[in-house]
Amino acid sequence: MDTTSQAKGSIVLSIDAMGGDRGPAAVVAGISRSAKINPDIRFLLHGPQDELERLVARRRNLQGRCEIRHAEGVVTMEDKPSQVMRHGKGTSMWSTVEAVRNGDATVAVSCGNTGALMALSMVRLRKLPGVNRPAIAVLWPSRNPQHFNIMLDVGADIRADARDLLQYALMGVSYARNGLNLDRPRVGLLNVGTEEHKGRAELKEAHDLISAQAAEANFAFVGFVEGGDIPGNSADVIVTDGFTGNIALKTGEGTASLIGDLLREAFRYTPLSRLASLLALTSLRRLQKRIDPRRVNGGVFLGLNGTVVKSHGSADATGVSAAVKLAFQLAETGFTNKLAARVASAADLDHDTRNSGT
């Protein structure tokens, strides 16, 4: 075995080379790009040994910084999560998660099947003490100074009671602090209106629970927010259940994609507009960079013993590199341990409160 993962002063990430729509070549190109920019990063790469060796050998940046862990099987986008949990042991996805479980790496990255990755991560990494439902958090282009909001849950679980929503708030705050460098994030609870009397019963209860933890956990609770605040500037962390979050995420993505296509169409319409699009090219690229889903890449699984970054299935080298950058930052800040401590201390607080109440 090579000494990659023990190298001093470096961060080791566990990378699933397989399962993405563009295959291992895109993944290797992506980690090579990250390796070039960041000298402190090392990789455990999971997939078929021969194929990966050939791909890695072509990248000078990766020499001595990338250990390959052989895994024959590949989880496809069509595989059912239950199947993968039962029969997925020889797959690159399993091996990727296992390296985090063993402590060989602190953060895992995969472009594969979301449902299977979540199920595997749940079973192999297990939930953090005090967490009832893990969540998937995404970064969303917004009017914030940092250009992104965090929204969770976007689909790990379709249910969430008031206590789950409180945990999402705490996990989102920890992510905002370590992933977006925000000292005192603003937290909003997604609802159909900002008035306190509106919405479902569990939302009113969650409102009170989150409000009660704001001082202790050092975040600002802005109360209820609406759909328009997800790309807005009134909160940094948007808390919601996985059903609503998933629909909001996909509605926003679909709307952005429709506008992008209509824009391209508009620019092709006349010779004059085609000329205009050439002149505007750099401006449009700047805009695209700001809202490019490849750069907002990486849903993060929160609430487990270890952090898993889920990259888009269609991620190319740019997308993989963005996910690796996020994974590196979360590993470097010791995010998993900080999140665990945050959730545990809230659970203690809650425990204290309940004891003192009896």
Next chain:
Amino acid sequence: MDTTSQAKGSIVLSIDAMGGDRGPAAVVAGISRSAKINPDIRFLLHGPQDELERLVARRRNLQGRCEIRHAEGVVTMEDKPSQVMRHGKGTSMWSTVEAVRNGDATVAVSCGNTGALMALSMVRLRKLPGVNRPAIAVLWPSRNPQHFNIMLDVGADIRADARDLLQYALMGVSYARNGLNLDRPRVGLLNVGTEEHKGRAELKEAHDLISAQAAEANFAFVGFVEGGDIPGNSADVIVTDGFTGNIALKTGEGTASLIGDLLREAFRYTPLSRLASLLALTSLRRLQKRIDPRRVNGGVFLGLNGTVVKSHGSADATGVSAAVKLAFQLAETGFTNKLAARVASAADLDHDTRNSGT
């Protein structure tokens, strides 16, 4: 009394002149624009007599086609629905709805407070026989040949059980047929995945109920759809509860508005990009026209004895005119009666089924 509402071959719409952000001048400008384009349209205009007479006198198109009904009070955006129901009798909004209740007009249009308008409409017009929860339907820019999808409910009620969702489907189909001229609309049920086993229990039940009515009610049921299908081309009618629909609507609007602002910013960035934006002006206007919320104007309240079109609070003349156009089309096709028949026949069917089962 003038004979406006009895004029032969014309459609009378009941218009609330007050309560919008831009005041009665914008409303009168909007109906004047509609009057100019459409000779078959007549108006009952509600608000302070003197002020409205002055505004109407200036518009030649409106002479002899616009009856003013005096109402002193105005419902503001801050008024609580419960207050308006108790004390709103002298307001222009009340008077506007009352004209539909009396049969002087078949469709009402207001730019005012949505909650108050819905509450007033519920109490004064009452629910259609067989309808449990009325719904608000909106038009959403999409990849469909008709350029819009219908989504409902977007916020009339935060709850909806399986039977309510079936009624939304039937009402949406009727709206699609009469408002968008689609003979056999495609209906999708909003969920977090398209597989039949996914989602909440009431969604699975609604799936079966809607599926069972498709042949009888002459629509195509495409099953579960996701957030990305709202601006997509897989369904014409998207059915969901008012909580999820409201959040999807506002997320989509917010995302579109963010992209619009970033686009304008991108074009201002350099002298070259400013030149480009001049050259691209007509193309960009074409794009804006396609996704302009002022033209997609008009949430429609469905499931009442009478149809109410809710225009954006910030609607200008273009926005009001778009809402009037929609109201005219719905009045002309006899939408309210057709919807009532559709819902009633489904209720009968349901009744038959239940009887035969006992």
